[in-house]
Amino acid sequence: MRNWIYQALCAIILDQVYSNLYLRDHLDSCPKKDRALATRIVYGTIQNYGYLNYAIDKYAQKKVDKRVRILLAMSLYQLFYLDKVPAYAIVDEANQICRKISPKSRGFVNAMLHRIKKDQIHLPDDPLESLSIQTSLPLWLIRMWNAQYGEKRTQQMAWASLKILPVYVRRNPIKASSQEFEEAGWEKVNGDLYRYPKNDVAHHPFYREGKMSVQDLGSYQIACFVDAKAGMHVLDACAAPGTKSMAILERMKDQGSMTCIDIHPHRVKLIQNEIRRLGVHHAKAFVCDASEIDDLGVYDRILCDVPCSGYGVLARKPDIRLRLKSTDMDTLIPLQKKILESCAAHVKEKGQIVYSTCTINKKENEKQIESFLQAHPNFSLMEEKILFPNDQADGFYMAKLEKES
Numbered sequence: 128m129r130n131w132i133y134q135a136l137c138a139i140i141l142d143q144v145y146s147n148l149y150l151r152d153h154l155d156s157c158p159k160k161d162r163a164l165a166t167r168i169v170y171g172t173i174q175n176y177g178y179l180n181y182a183i184d185k186y187a188q189k190k191v192d193k194r195v196r197i198l199l200a201m202s203l204y205q206l207f208y209l210d211k212v213p214a215y216a217i218v219d220e221a222n223q224i225c226r227k228i229s230p231k232s233r234g235f236v237n238a239m240l241h242r243i244k245k246d247q248i249h250l251p252d253d254p255l256e257s258l259s260i261q262t263s264l265p266l267w268l269i270r271m272w273n274a275q276y277g278e279k280r281t282q283q284m285a286w287a288s289l290k291i292l293p294v295y296v297r298r299n300p301i302k303a304s305s306q307e308f309e310e311a312g313w314e315k316v317n318g319d320l321y322r323y324p325k326n327d328v329a330h331h332p333f334y335r336e337g338k339m340s341v342q343d344l345g346s347y348q349i350a351c352f353v354d355a356k357a358g359m360h361v362l363d364a365c366a367a368p369g370t371k372s373m374a375i376l377e378r379m380k381d382q383g384s385m386t387c388i389d390i391h392p393h394r395v396k397l398i399q400n401e402i403r404r405l406g407v408h409h410a411k412a413f414v415c416d417a418s419e420i421d422d423l424g425v426y427d428r429i430l431c432d433v434p435c436s437g438y439g440v441l442a443r444k445p446d447i448r449l450r451l452k453s454t455d456m457d458t459l460i461p462l463q464k465k466i467l468e469s470c471a472a473h474v475k476e477k478g479q480i481v482y483s484t485c486t487i488n489k490k491e492n493e494k495q496i497e498s499f500l501q502a503h504p505n506f507s508l509m510e511e512k513i514l515f516p517n518d519q520a521d522g523f524y525m526a527k528l529e530k531e532s
């Protein structure tokens with residue numbers, strides 16, 4: 128099993144394969160009894176990779192080969208965070224993997240695993256630097272959050288990014304009664320959203336039969352915020368994989384129309400699969416660039432769930448933290464602005480547009496809306512919400528704008 132974990136981490140960290148896709152395609156080749164633990168070690172190592180590397184560099188006193196580094200990080204993760212696995216077993220397994228990947232490093236790996244103790248790792252005195260290391264987030268992000276939201280909120284968000292969040296499922300009222308869900312015994316959280324007690328949603332018959340979908344609590348709140356009524360015409364401008372579009376249409380009782388567009392053909396296929404699986408009749412999905420919408424008509428409601436930096440969803444998408452760059456925003460911010468402007472031209476009079484992101488960053492959120500409103504005095508801000516990431520749900524931003532007559 129440790130070798131399986133090591134191969135998974137090499138694929139995710141070195142070859143940049145998405146962790147959820149790797150696990151989807153390879154988990155079957157891990158012994159069934161070990162799958163939950165293997166998943167935990169893979170995600171835990173990625174989430175804490177910055178901190179584990181800090182510990183390695185403090186003690187190594189030499190350049191560490193990248194494959195040996197991954198082996199050390201996954202072993203230290205287990206030593207630091209998992210008390211059920213005996214230390215001698217972790218060191219022994221690391222030794223066996225090292226024999227295959229770098230026999231000359233065996234002594235070094237062995238010494239490092241015996242020497243590094245979590246409670247002896249010295250952290251910088253500066254509270255922001257220390258937080259950045261402990262939560263494996265880059266210092267520029269911690270400083271940016273601190274400048275925008277203050278230290279207390281920054282601490283809370285940074286620690287929340289390491290949490291293992293609950294799984295939520297959304298009942299599809301077109302196919303499943305609330306009685307069926309009540310009989311399943313799951314806790315109702317909000318509207319049609321329930322807390323699912325395990326990690327095997329895709330294998331549950333309700334999922335296969337299209338009676339439920341997986342959705343985060345905050346993401347579901349955006350679908351509710353759109354406030355589309357049965358019979359309305361709705362455009363979801365950045366729709367794939369269709370989670371919010373389908374939640375909105377289910378709330379409309381599949382009456383009216385839902386037009387889903389996305390720029391990536393392979394992602395549009397994901398929406399089309401969801402339309403089939405959920406058995407909705409009034410949705411269509413096709414490829415279209417939302418920043419240059421031409422002849423799609425006008426809508427009562429438009430959702431612009433724009434591509435963003437994703438700082439609100441670090442807990443559920445741990446790979447994001449491996450690839451965070453302060454320059455990511457440079458191309459995203461102009462694209463978000465262009466998408467919002469292009470969509471705004473397709474809102475009916477007295478219709479509404481919801482702009483949303485899964486990031487916590489004023490430059491992509493509040494500032495975008497401020498500058499849009501300045502340039503478009505025929506729109507007014509009805510409501511704005513920030514959902515900060517916490518130990519129950521991801522973080523999101525949403526703003527509702529109405530077009531005046």
Ligand SMILES: C[S@@+](CC[C@H](N)C(=O)[O-])C[C@H]1O[C@@H](n2cnc3c(N)ncnc32)[C@H](O)[C@@H]1O
Nearest residue numbers: 365366367368369370371389390416417432434
């Ligand atoms: C945050 S995701 C949307 C998630 C989706 N709303 C959901 O809830 O399932 C952003 C989406 O925008 C798409 N996208 C990026 N640039 C786009 C563009 N210019 N036009 C349309 N879609 C775009 C991406 O392919 C991605 O699927």
